[in-house]
Amino acid sequence: MHQGWSEYGLDISFIEGQALRDLSGTDAYKTATVVKSGGCIQPLSYSRELARVATEQGADIYSCSPAISVTPDNRQWQVTTPAGKVTSDWVLFCTNGYTDDTLKGLKQTIVPLISVQAVTRPLSDAEYNAILPEGHTLSDTRRVIYYCRKDNHNRLLFGSLGMSEQCNAADRKRLHKAIHHVFPQFSAADLDVYWGGRLAFTPEVLPHLHEPAPGILAGLGYNGRGWQWVPSWAGFWPNGYRKSP
Numbered sequence: 001m002h003q004g005w006s007e008y009g010l011d012i013s014f015i016e017g018q019a020l021r022d023l024s025g026t027d028a029y030k031t032a033t034v035v036k037s038g039g040c041i042q043p044l045s046y047s048r049e050l051a052r053v054a055t056e057q058g059a060d061i062y063s064c065s066p067a068i069s070v071t072p073d074n075r076q077w078q079v080t081t082p083a084g085k086v087t088s089d090w091v092l093f094c095t096n097g098y099t100d101d102t103l104k105g106l107k108q109t110i111v112p113l114i115s116v117q118a119v120t121r122p123l124s125d126a127e128y129n130a131i132l133p134e135g136h137t138l139s140d141t142r143r144v145i146y147y148c149r150k151d152n153h154n155r156l157l158f159g160s161l162g163m164s165e166q167c168n169a170a171d172r173k174r175l176h177k178a179i180h181h182v183f184p185q186f187s188a189a190d191l192d193v194y195w196g197g198r199l200a201f202t203p204e205v206l207p208h209l210h211e212p213a214p215g216i217l218a219g220l221g222y223n224g225r226g227w228q229w230v231p232s233w234a235g236f237w238p239n240g241y242r243k244s245p
């Protein structure tokens with residue numbers, strides 16, 4: 001992985017031993033790569049800021065207003081929602097793991113997966129300084145990924161894949177085991193709030209951009225990792241959709 005990305009010109013370094021323990025605050029991993037251009041965002045703040053900027057530029061935002069159908073209308077597209085219709089030259093589908101049947105066949109290009117996450121109680125100064133002291137986000141390469149970062153309320157966010165968007169009891173139990181495996185100083189009692197949602201998995205673990213008809217674009221398949229594990233069902237593509245180059 002390190003060599004492959006380096007060949008593509010990414011500023012990525014390989015670490016192990018004490019350097020890895022110091023940077024992560026855990027003994028759970030033997031080797032790691034550090035991507036200097038990587039970073040993390042607070043997704044809700046990011047969404048709110050996008051909405052603010054878009055509104056400032058004249059966009060209208062309607063929530064709780066799902067597109068039910070998209071039909072051709074005199075060289076344009078008509079989008080129908082439960083409460084009204086919009087006609088436009090362009091329609092963008094950005095529905096990722098929540099993709100439904102509005103655009104025929106699009107749902108079949110991804111596999112929706114559930115990601116679940118929990119946040120710890122606020123960390124003590126000693127805990128805060130020992131874990132990811134330089135503010136990195138950590139994610140591992142196990143097939144059912146573990147990932148974590150600290151937030152700006154001095155807490156540790158820890159996640160993995162799960163079974164229910166509500167992060168059910170089985171998901172919580174797995175998160176307890178996972179965080180204890182990576183950071184043995186934490187147990188179930190240290191986790192405070194749990195949640196979950198969907199992401200979209202693709203056969204080759206890369207995002208896709210489709211143009212199934214002129215004026216319609218669909219961008220989806222954000223896997224959160226983007227590396228080369230390819231499952232045996234890669235190669236299946238529904239009619240009308242091509243694999244990204």
Ligand SMILES: Cc1cc2nc3c(=O)[nH]c(=O)nc-3n(C[C@H](O)[C@H](O)[C@H](O)COP(=O)(O)OP(=O)(O)OC[C@H]3O[C@@H](n4cnc5c(N)ncnc54)[C@H](O)[C@@H]3O)c2cc1C
Nearest residue numbers: 066067094095096098102115116117196197198199222224
């Ligand atoms: C707990 C959790 C942790 C995650 N952690 C990471 C991480 O660490 N790193 C990372 O890279 N990614 C992570 N992800 C994945 C990341 O959140 C998604 O990849 C990202 O949100 C996708 O953004 P999006 O805008 O494409 O789709 P989404 O944010 O999923 O938005 C899709 C929207 O489309 C709407 N929609 C669906 N159908 C219709 C319709 N017919 N009409 C109108 N609207 C419709 C849905 O209501 C939804 O609001 C995580 C996800 C979860 C749930």
